[in-house]
Amino acid sequence: MDGLCYGGDYNPEQWPEEVWHEDVALMREAGVNLVTVGVFSWASLEPSPGRFAFDRLDRVLGLLDAGEVKVNLATPTASPPPWFGLAHPDALPVTADGTRLTHGSRDTYCVCAPPYLEASVRVARALAERYRGHPALAMWHVHNEYGTWCHCDHVAAAFRDWLRTRHGSLDALNDAWTTAFWSQAYGDWDQIMPPRATQYLPNPAQALDFRRFLSDAMLGHYRAQKAVLRELTPDVPVTTNFVFGSWVPVNNWEWAREVDLVAIDHYPDDRERAAEQTAFAADLARAWAGGRPWLLMEQAAGIVYSGARMRAKRPGETALHSLQHVARGSRGAMFFQWRASRGGAELWHGGMVPHAGPGSRVFREIRDLGRLLPRLAEVPGDAAVLADAAILWDPESWWALESPGLPSREAGYLDALHQAHRVLWRGGVTADFAHPSSDLRAYPVVLVPSLYLVSDATARNLARYVEHGGTLVVSFLSGVADEHARVRLGGHPGALRDLLGVRVDEFLPLEEPVAILLHGDDEPLTVSGSVWSERVEPRGATALGWYEGGDLDGLPAITRHRHGAGQAFYVSTRLDDDAYAAVLAAAGVPSAPVPPGVELVRRSGGGAGWLFALNHTAAGHEVAVAGTDLVTGRETRGVLRLPPRGVAVVRTLGIAPG
Amino acid sequence: MDGLCYGGDYNPEQWPEEVWHEDVALMREAGVNLVTVGVFSWASLEPSPGRFAFDRLDRVLGLLDAGEVKVNLATPTASPPPWFGLAHPDALPVTADGTRLTHGSRDTYCVCAPPYLEASVRVARALAERYRGHPALAMWHVHNEYGTWCHCDHVAAAFRDWLRTRHGSLDALNDAWTTAFWSQAYGDWDQIMPPRATQYLPNPAQALDFRRFLSDAMLGHYRAQKAVLRELTPDVPVTTNFVFGSWVPVNNWEWAREVDLVAIDHYPDDRERAAEQTAFAADLARAWAGGRPWLLMEQAAGIVYSGARMRAKRPGETALHSLQHVARGSRGAMFFQWRASRGGAELWHGGMVPHAGPGSRVFREIRDLGRLLPRLAEVPGDAAVLADAAILWDPESWWALESPGLPSREAGYLDALHQAHRVLWRGGVTADFAHPSSDLRAYPVVLVPSLYLVSDATARNLARYVEHGGTLVVSFLSGVADEHARVRLGGHPGALRDLLGVRVDEFLPLEEPVAILLHGDDEPLTVSGSVWSERVEPRGATALGWYEGGDLDGLPAITRHRHGAGQAFYVSTRLDDDAYAAVLAAAGVPSAPVPPGVELVRRSGGGAGWLFALNHTAAGHEVAVAGTDLVTGRETRGVLRLPPRGVAVVRTLGIAPG
């Protein structure tokens, strides 16, 4: 589609047909140009096995087409109808302790169960045959938020096949999993199980491989549907929506290669950090997309659904969060869902048309946003987002650090990632995320938070980056293990020891914070380290921070190592945000002070440049920038005045990419 | 029985026969006139299937009769013997995740399992045949504390039958449950399940209907026993004991119609609020009884059993709590159990005769109470309790607000109910509970806390009440949904929008308290709202409270709407108790100040009146009242002097009912 996509999930099967007409009228009023249809329509489309009923969907698509609303047509496979599980109980998911779940919710399927795969492809084919060539069809939305775990026998068999491919031989697997410990050596592939309930601690390498397997198993289910859609509608892009969630065993780097457009769902759940969470998610999506445009496929309008307590978005946040995504490359702003449900499991999930109807603050903001987005049409989808630093993101390290039996449950991967991103965001620095194996030379500084698994190849890549003049800021729990989650011997941080010029012989998780004396560029200051500490022995590095008191009194806590043309910092404890910022300053991260809560993102492309300016605060702010604000159409005359919770997109001629 | 019942559960099968003689002697000493026998005697009465052994019970009933202690004879069906579950494993309860439970505790049964129903009726019939006409038999106590959940296949089948009756057609059920969401449409009745373990959020309408079904299913089991008891002993009243508990799926309004005497068990579990909890429970029992006498069937003597920590009753509390119940209409004060068990699961549950024996504070208070109660004989069982306000209580709204996926887990129904009752109780106002469909015209003020489900008929009933001059005080989360837990569209509070003269387009659950500027009758004061807030647009109502600060700064928080001859208040946040009291004062709730911790309840009947005065404090207090204190036999001469933790029942001639 040209321009920015705007709309949401549209589930008309919940409403009588007369509401559909009002829907299309309201969509036009709100500037909606794309809706996702059919995500939860399986029971409606295929009310009994193999019998399809398309008349209702025909009418819906006809109405949308007449209203000039394009359709992102979903295969409904994320929510099988009741008849499916009853006909194929072996395709219902099984928990680790053996409970076979029942229909009555969504996501009750096992991607490894043949009947489920067959039924999925069948319904995808039926949809594609019916709607290929339909003028409203703009995109395929396969499934929804892949992420369901299963431990059944189908999974066991598929897991074994996957392991054969990964490890080649049983000996290699036994070695990779260190099964010699606790007498777990497998004498036959058939002895291997998913990580089912067992008596005591499970094997962490098995747990890690199981997540990798689940990612691939789900990807297989996606590919099977994509194949049939591609066959029948070769020109329609195919995607699926990635979801954030601590339980999601999806390697987005790998999945991103399989979708024509990276799409994410994002629901910030921390009211005070919603803007930071949003920037984090959008930066990840941009990274997965690899520079291509991507799309925010779902967000909440008005309220954010959560198990324990809904979070109502503040006035203005609907536009602010949407623009955060667009600024970072999203080709639009989509919502779940168009109209809030009257009943069902997510009846309190916000809708673009809330329960109160169009006469509501929520719909007014939706309509206003629909009017704003077209004004940004001149920003090309492929305009580059200008980033000053990169942060390495590795889902496998995350999974490995989620294993039971790790040194400290408090030293979480996501906490480390979020802190790195947050400190940059608050400092006015736009960051890219990057894969550890990627070419990092474009970045003056690369942050490496808790990169637990480091293969030899990754270690070489990081060393090369520094040798060529890069600056690396590595934090604790990085480089510790190899790709099988086996600890690298001889001293931590294993694979990065030489690069960092340090050797750590001992980890000391902290119960209480400890003081750190920090020598940055300014005068020494005492800051706080928590959660983690290490006995760091410099082997070429010089210290810029020292433990004060405690068992490590006087020993280095933070070091810098000159290596080749570059330098590598090591931070052996969890610093507070200000101290982390001070280390980054010492590492040369550019200081770009902005008022707290004001966010600036620069884009450039086609010889032009744009500054997205977003004011997340309840006060007005000024930003020094010359150009035309596309939102208001006004010249800034050097100073942009941002109203409270206001947004601006200023065309700033003369900015060159990179 | 004439006079007040006094006694407790008597489980002599735990003791050697010589103890029985001491029991009866101590009962006589303590003034016990009624004991509940046989609640846990199934294994003793029917040691193997179909073989009954009544000789022990014959002797027990003979001894009691000789001691002039009447018997409330229990059918023992709440605790099947081990042989039962082993013979009928399909009659053991199954958890939501499919675990079939085992004997080894009580309550291990499924009321929908035919073998259990048959065995229950068989043992009830055998008891009735044996003891009909027995001079000690005064009442039947069917089962014990109905409330066991089950998710087995018997339950599934019965649930489907129940749903057919309730909804008539699958289409109606699909509509009521909004199964169009998440592809849950049922194509056949047999596809419907109890809410078993599923992958993600369950359907809230299914969960609500399942609780309704469980209530009816258990009621069916009760009725089957009652039928045989009625057939064989037509003159003996039949009841069962209602238990309070957050898990109990029993609609007491409906059950109350099936018992000859409403009976409750009550165990206050908050040491500092025990008196308030007791008043709350007794007021509910009186409401369920519908003006008829009712009976406190169980309370604890001495200590209150609880999983985590026993709570010892303070000196005097045994009498105080008992008199609270009697003041509110209970025809006596019964305990669980007569003699504390030496062993078994509830060995620490207090007994009227505790482990220490009769030489104990507990037994002394039991004996004193047994001497006090006969002095109140002149108060007729049907003497009215004079209430100045009503509170609506609706178990279905409670259940609906317990569903997962609600906007805020902190906005609990019971918290709202307890606060409404507590604020009245502390203000010296006796309250009735009432069903939302009942005739409310007798009450100047009716409180409506979080009445989430409001049918059209209920909405009409409440409007009629206000039109006729009543004052309604409605708090947030009322009127939001219809009887199928579907949100009413067009703005909250749905069914009550016109009556309240407001329209709410948005809920904003609170993480932190917010200030409310309250304009009551006195000068403005700033109070605190928590948990919940709403964007309230007056549509005829006027504001008396406003949000200060936050996202709703300056918008109305509390409103008053004149409607017909009456008025309707709306409170859109959870106020602290004092602020809630101020709103009630503005609503005209009569102020009846009493010293904190002193409780007054007025009764009238047969041209006479009585004041029950209860001092829950450790200090003496005076109450201005003229009459004769039945407890001491003394005239008050205008001032009743209540000793610390003392009780009085003053006959106050000349008080007219209502």
Next chain:
Amino acid sequence: MDGLCYGGDYNPEQWPEEVWHEDVALMREAGVNLVTVGVFSWASLEPSPGRFAFDRLDRVLGLLDAGEVKVNLATPTASPPPWFGLAHPDALPVTADGTRLTHGSRDTYCVCAPPYLEASVRVARALAERYRGHPALAMWHVHNEYGTWCHCDHVAAAFRDWLRTRHGSLDALNDAWTTAFWSQAYGDWDQIMPPRATQYLPNPAQALDFRRFLSDAMLGHYRAQKAVLRELTPDVPVTTNFVFGSWVPVNNWEWAREVDLVAIDHYPDDRERAAEQTAFAADLARAWAGGRPWLLMEQAAGIVYSGARMRAKRPGETALHSLQHVARGSRGAMFFQWRASRGGAELWHGGMVPHAGPGSRVFREIRDLGRLLPRLAEVPGDAAVLADAAILWDPESWWALESPGLPSREAGYLDALHQAHRVLWRGGVTADFAHPSSDLRAYPVVLVPSLYLVSDATARNLARYVEHGGTLVVSFLSGVADEHARVRLGGHPGALRDLLGVRVDEFLPLEEPVAILLHGDDEPLTVSGSVWSERVEPRGATALGWYEGGDLDGLPAITRHRHGAGQAFYVSTRLDDDAYAAVLAAAGVPSAPVPPGVELVRRSGGGAGWLFALNHTAAGHEVAVAGTDLVTGRETRGVLRLPPRGVAVVRTLGIAPG
């Protein structure tokens, strides 16, 4: 073995053979003389059913023998290989709710399953046949840390057999378990089950007997292996390693009789109380050993593994904790494990050779300790530890107080035990633990914390002790129940009422602390009682402490009763440590002030005496003692100067035992 054992678990199957050579060299460098081999080697030794592969172990034992390292050879039965559970699914453990666990960890077995017993004996026999006579073989280490629960049908059958033996008849069992309550009477042995998931509270006597049974069932598995080892290697001592853990259903008093050497594993998990925890564990081990030497079989080097957060040992603690054990009778200091694993479930469990390798603080301390221990060779293994008090320890009381349904979950047995031991330890008093039935006359004072179960025989034993001049300090929840966990009637503390000269008619668990006015030997002081209180009526005893305020204001809280030639104190609440110490002072516990954190233990034997002096603090301290410090070889000249975290063992001639 002569001298002190030093070494750890050695699991060479995890490492390539070239590492084995380095291992032996490092062992020699570190002074290692004993390693436990084979604990987790089942899959390696018997890679498929009945096929044994000993060549690797042959080589390992050969290398060790050549290096003069003795072998504590383990039967590997604690960690069956994957093939075992797949061949014998009925031998996998089943949880209370019926989940059958899967291989993939350790400890997945059911000791009552015949296939498991057979396979265990088979592998033990194969090992013994292979290695009898091997010069390195010094000891047998059967299994590892017995403690796995199971609720399967094999267990059910074995439990019934055990109950037949214990109770003799069903009538006796029904009486002991009070099955008359809740209609649980068993009409047939086959109706009895392990405590599987049931609807509500389980039977506490059943739960208690099940723990007793599990202890015996596991002991049966141990004995079967021991029998075959004894048969084939009559001269090699046999043991197993006892583990501390709240879930462990092992009666160490009974097990200690079956091992040739009591061995314990100990992992202190509270950083600030690690020294106290260590002394506690070592004193228990000495008690179980009954005066014989015992052995610390496992401790952590460097870091202590824990699910939530590793605890790094402070510099010096490895030696300090090891010496605490040796001071208290351990014949050495062993570790788990020699070399930290690269992978597997416990990859972060510390090793004597940590991941960083020999160049590490951890290994340096290991090596230093290995050089220190031989200097203590002159202290005979059977040199007595001089204790001034005893504390009764009864696992059955502990288990009974873990039952659900007890008066207060806060009144835990272990808390009471630890407090008693801690107060003595901090006061410089070395304590023995003792069984309640043992001869206590050697002790001037015996502490009895929460001895919930007291049989008539135990009551007589304690009375006899006091009559003969002993001083008993009994704390609340003692003497309450008989051996079947049935409350003793007539007033608490049941079995000890006469001995203590008090009668308690009521327990009042506390929510908030209460003040206690204490009259010790000095002037009255106000201290704090928490968790528990009781209405204590003196019946011969005199009060030395009174409740102030609350429901028991002015009533006795602490009493002293002169009985025979001795005295018995009763403490009816949980005192704070200082108040507890004051009561102990009043009871005549000798005051032996030491600087906080300095620990002194006296040993004597063969006419000589030794003072173990351990400084757990970061400051230097002086101790007045004359003699030769075996650690430094220097004379103290009357004053021993202990460096920070330093240790000394001073030979003090002229000290007589007792």
